[in-house]
Amino acid sequence: MLCSSCNTGTLMPTRIDGNGPVCYQCNHCNGALLSLAPYLDWVRTQPVPVASTQSFEDEAKDTKRALPCPKCSRIMLRFNVLADKAHGLDFCFHCEEVWLDAGEWLYLKAQGLHTRITSISTDPYQRRLRDQALRESAQQRFRTVVGDEGFNEVQRFASWLKNQPAREAILRHLSNEARE
Incomplete structure (x- = not known):
């Protein structure tokens, strides 16, 4: 199977990360095509993961263009991994495959x-x-309006306010003060 990400390499059967799930990995760009059925079988044998406390050197490459599925040539659907949109996974629901760019695992x-x-x-x-x-985004806009020092002061006050039994009374008082 030809790699649809780099259009150069061949997808070869292997295991991701040595002992991960079975996949087809490109011998040129190191991207991997992961079949969902064997992946889900592999997941059932794994302990519940926790996010790593180690810093991650982001060497993962993320293809930003639409990728055709290497099996059926349909355009794969991209889904963001985190809110920062730094990485996305490409899914082909027809073939039940996921494309992982090099380093994304x-x-x-x-x-x-x-x-x-x-x-x-x-x-x-x-x-x-x-x-x-x-x-x-809203926090960043607010930080821009009030500056870093003002933003930090508001955050400190909000943290204090969260645990106050008279929170509603304090907010009403501040609202009334703002109107005067």
Whole structure:
């Protein structure tokens, strides 16, 4: 099978990361085509993962263009892994395959997501990412308006306020003060 990512290499059967699930890996770009059925069988034998506390040197390459499935040539659907949109996984639901660019398996392991690849393509997962990105964007806009020092002070106050039994009264008071 010809690699549809680099269009140069051949996909050869192997195991990801030596003892990971069976896949077809490109002998040129090191991308991997992961079949979901054997992957799910492999997942059932794995302990529950946790995100790594080690820093991850991001050597993963992420193809930003639409990829055709190496098996059926249909365009694979891309799903973001995290809200930062740094990496996406390409799924072919017709063939039940996932394309991992070189280094993405290690990236997924570092995030504690290598045993949850199928959840990445779900609507609830993607919705959470969109909500997180919106929250982060709003925080950044607010930081721009009030500056770093003001932002840090508001964050400190919000953290203190969260644990106050009279929280609602404090907020009402601040709202009334702002109107005067």
